[in-house]
Amino acid sequence: MLSCVLLARNFNLRRTTVDGDADIEYVGFWARVGAALIDTILMVVVSIPLLRLVYAISDLEQQAHTANLVEFAVSYVLPAVLVVLLWIKLSSTPGKMAIGAVIVDADSGGKPSTTQFVIRYLGYYVSTIPLGLGLIWVGIDPRKQGWHDKMARTLVIRKKVRP
Numbered sequence: 001m002l003s004c005v006l007l008a009r010n011f012n013l014r015r016t017t018v019d020g021d022a023d024i025e026y027v028g029f030w031a032r033v034g035a036a037l038i039d040t041i042l043m044v045v046v047s048i049p050l051l052r053l054v055y056a057i058s059d060l061e062q063q064a065h066t067a068n069l070v071e072f073a074v075s076y077v078l079p080a081v082l083v084v085l086l087w088i089k090l091s092s093t094p095g096k097m098a099i100g101a102v103i104v105d106a107d108s109g110g111k112p113s114t115t116q117f118v119i120r121y122l123g124y125y126v127s128t129i130p131l132g133l134g135l136i137w138v139g140i141d142p143r144k145q146g147w148h149d150k151m152a153r154t155l156v157i158r159k160k161v162r163p
Contacts, residue, residue: 035096099158102156102157123149
């Protein structure tokens with residue numbers, strides 16, 4: 001987590017623009033897929049034990065409806081809250097940190113607002129529903145923005161790797 005804070009400071013998130021910055025690159029499709037895999041694995045590591053505990057307790061008490069509510073919370077609400085909180089605090093997730101990426105406002109190059117982060121998260125559903133086309137769009141778009149990025153006016157960037 002500290003590395004992401006340092007990375008965010010190195011990016012100088014108060015910069016007025018990211019377009020044309022020779023030290024910054026837009027993070028493309030495959031790097032973001034790798035970051036998403038890391039985030040998914042971490043979320044599974046957190047949620048599986050919680051779900052096992054919930055179902056063990058509900059089997060003992062035979063209250064399946066309560067288990068379904070808790071399953072929804074662990075499977076959908078918890079990831080949404082964790083991801084948005086990480087974005088608000090660090091402008092990144094563990095997967096993005098691993099690839100050296102941060103999320104920035106597309107207009108100013110600064111830190112996006114909480115509203116932008118919430119729109120970005122909800123935009124994942126819009127991006128995924130039509131056969132994942134909104135996510136694949138990252139590989140087509142010149143600024144490497146998926147539909148969720150376009151909806152929230154955000155970019156995913158990192159410092160260029162120098163040979």
